[in-house]
Amino acid sequence: MRIAIASGKGGTGKTTLAVNLATLLAETKSTLLLDLDVEEPNSGIFIKGKELGVHKAVRMVPQWDQKACSLCGKCPPYCRYNAVIRLGDYIMVLPELCHSCHACSELCPEAALPMQAMPLGTIRQYRADNLDFVESRLDIGLEQASPLIAQSLSYADQHFATHQYQILDSPPGTSCAMISATKTADYVILITEPTPFGLYDLSLAVQTMRHLGIPFGVVINRWGIGNSDVLDYLEREDIKLLAKIPHSREIASSYSKGSMLYHAFSEFDEALQQIATHLEARS
């Protein structure tokens, strides 16, 4: 069962929930934690494991072969991303705009734009007690997170297909990267905070999940701040509330140091257990 932990708003507790929930599940079931917040991966701050493997992820980008090129001029219009441009007698490829669709390369009549591998990011695999952990990290300066997220999910398919739980720590927002990280999930946990910002962004994330057609439930973090509008919203929209995690300055301070909350805060453990019970009933 693949479970993505997502949110519209950033900083609502995705990573906190992902690392602690995965640790709890791993006590009794084979579990993988996959950090897909590839722009800013943080699960590794909390999960200290033994590194078992490093995989360099690459993306394919065309490279101009001047000798083979007849300057027929067909390639620039093939590229929808303006990554292939002609300047006089030169063809220039702008790798940062390329989406690796291969169109220019495979449609070129002279095969003058062969695809070449360029760095994309790093996928690292760890083992921490019973938990398998994979962290995916985008190279800084690259714009597109989605190709690395897709490769990381394939990596999970290859190595951990038989695991009972795959917990995905997703990127924030409701756009491409978040959709790439959630669209293959069997179930999504949306985590929010009870403020107008949290609620508005939750409603966007809910609409996105409904658009994708993926079942989801909601966890409210920092319960006690803000107001209770989110409860009315969940009831009105008939959305399952999985748990409320109480607000506590001690939890925030513990998080800041990179400490696990599981087994340290009983009110947190209780919420975690409710979520785990719900997941068990679904699997």
Next chain:
Amino acid sequence: MKEIVCISGKGGTGKSSVVSALSWIARENLVVTDCDVDAADLHLIFAPVARQTEEFHSGIKAVIDPDKCIGCALCAQKCRFDAIVKRGKIFEVQALDCEGCGYCYHLCPAGAITLPEQAVGQWYISDTRFGCSLVHARLGIGADNSGKLVAKVKNEAKALAQRETKDFLLVDGSPGIGCPVISSLSGADAVLMVTEPSLSAQSDLQRLWELIQKFRIPAACIINKADINPDISVQIKKWLKKVGIRHLADLDYDTDFQIAITNGKSVTEVNYAKWHPIFTAIWDGLKEIQ
């Protein structure tokens, strides 16, 4: 006109709260824009009333005409995004997976594929209760091209600031370091980073700084909730000094921020006596960054 972009790497560090407070301080001399287009929140504080609403179209998605498809499978074989699937004897594009490259359109021997333009969302120029103009947007649910919408919103905001002869454009950016952030950094004069003293935020800040350096934009930093972990706050300040980022302020962990957000206000409105001098000093400091 000076363009200042507020970003954080990590989400939830208080970007929008800081932008709201600074906007309130400088409301007579700036235009504000919300470039966190897929989770925009500034409108909850600014109460904008749109005076201009525009549709934004960008990019394409492939569509296969079922009456023309001959079922040859060429498109599905060549699609790098696995966006084309078989339905009975013919093929269909799964819009969510389509990257809009148009390769299939060139390949199809039956001419069955068209590439209609996509509606990405809407953007607005609004009057606000602060008196300053807000340029903001709403990305359509499930829509791609957030980076292009960010670029559009920012360019419109820039043009508006010039028309209104304001000296500043203040940009509320997205979390992360990917395409929307890169779009919001392009052309900026200064960056304001909002961080918090946690190992996560610290790591995210360092990755963000690596990105900012590629653009050679000068930066300043605010540490929000600095008293949550004083040791890490000290570490962050040492690091800021070492790499040449101006530290503008430590903000303490104060329920004023939650009260402000919950009531649709800036902290400067909720507790003027405390926050007005602090954010005035931050704004004055920001004006000097170059």
